[in-house]
Amino acid sequence: MQIIILGSGSPIPDPNRAGPATVLRTSAGDLLFDCGRGVLMRGAAAGVSAPGLRGLFLTHLHSDHITDLNDVITMRWAMTFAPTPLPIVGPVGTASVVASTETMLDLDIGYRLAHHEDLNWRPEEPVTEVTEGLVFEDGAVRITAAPTDHAPVHPTVGYRVEDGDKTVVIAGDTVPCAGLDALCQGADVLVHTVVRRDIIEALGVPRLIDVLDYHSTAQQAGETAARNGVGTLVLTHLVPAPQPNDEDEQPWLDQAAEQFSGPVIAARDLMTIEA
Ligand SMILES: [Zn+2]
Numbered sequence: 115m116q117i118i119i120l121g122s123g124s125p126i127p128d129p130n131r132a133g134p135a136t137v138l139r140t141s142a143g144d145l146l147f148d149c150g151r152g153v154l155m156r157g158a159a160a161g162v163s164a165p166g167l168r169g170l171f172l173t174h175l176h177s178d179h180i181t182d183l184n185d186v187i188t189m190r191w192a193m194t195f196a197p198t199p200l201p202i203v204g205p206v207g208t209a210s211v212v213a214s215t216e217t218m219l220d221l222d223i224g225y226r227l228a229h230h231e232d233l234n235w236r237p238e239e240p241v242t243e244v245t246e247g248l249v250f251e252d253g254a255v256r257i258t259a260a261p262t263d264h265a266p267v268h269p270t271v272g273y274r275v276e277d278g279d280k281t282v283v284i285a286g287d288t289v290p291c292a293g294l295d296a297l298c299q300g301a302d303v304l305v306h307t308v309v310r311r312d313i314i315e316a317l318g319v320p321r322l323i324d325v326l327d328y329h330s331t332a333q334q335a336g337e338t339a340a341r342n343g344v345g346t347l348v349l350t351h352l353v354p355a356p357q358p359n360d361e362d363e364q365p366w367l368d369q370a371a372e373q374f375s376g377p378v379i380a381a382r383d384l385m386t387i388e389a
Contacts, residue, residue: 115140115388116386117139117303117348117386118136118137118138118160119136119348119350119381119383119387120152120156122350122358125176127151130355130382131358131382131383133149133153134150134178135149138275138277140255140275141254142252146167147172147273147286149180149183150181152182156383163193164185165190165198167190169250172202174267174270176267176287183215184219186200187237187239191223191236200238201242202242203249203257204243204271205245205270206269246258254278255277257273257275258274260293260297262288264286270287272288272297277389282304283298283303283305285335288329288330289330290334295342299342300344304342304344306339308334308349308351308352309329309353310331310354310366325353335349336369336373339370340375344376346387348381349381352366358382
């Protein structure tokens with residue numbers, strides 16, 4: 115299984131980091147986890163396309179994780195030559211967000227239907243709202259979900275993806291919690307969103323300080339990885355974002371390493387990691 119980081123950023127626009135999005139290239143096809151700003155542009159650079167997706171999995175409905183949902187829906191529809199529904203899995207609320215997005219796209223859908231004679235179907239996205247347990251199965255690929263803790267954002271879920279004997283966990287945004295621990299047991303790779311408490315407290319901006327109470331620090335991600343016997347820890351959605359170079363990312367790695375003795379990687383856009 116390959117992990118392709120399409121976006122390692124956060125809500126704050128960054129020239130080097132697109133919004134949160136990760137692809138797992140599995141034996142069942144490309145599975146996209148979250149679809150933040152620039153997801154299909156980064157996908158184009160990585161050989162990942164909307165028509166090629168086997169499914170879209172949302173960890174939660176914060177705007178930065180779904181910024182480009184409309185682009186995924188439109189390109190899935192307009193770039194295929196027969197009806198090709200895109201399965202979307204997410205927490206309760208996902209069906210409402212998808213329906214609202216389609217409403218927003220309604221005029222555009224009408225323009226394209228009127229213009230292209232060979233396009234005579236609307237976009238289709240069968241939505242499955244999930245809380246926990248088995249949420250996807252296709253051949254050797256099994257995905258289970260569990261509730262995470264990103265309060266007051268609720269509900270939120272993380273995903274454990276098994277493909278044969280390899281396991282990758284997509285944590286999404288969360289503080290350490292029992293649901294995440296259950297997903298992480300013995301996983302080969304944990305992809306975890308993180309923030310830097312030391313920098314954010316030093317900056318002293320109230321709206322930024324607010325994010326500390328519902329995100330994990332790099333140390334906490336390290337604790338989760340260590341407690342659950344994870345192989346490799348990948349830090350992503352880095353706030354505030356470091357420059358994508360070894361020197362700026364090193365403190366993040368050092369903080370995680372205070373708690374976790376395995377390999378730690380600071381994600382950069384278009385990085386590919388083998389599970
Ligand atoms: Zn969030």
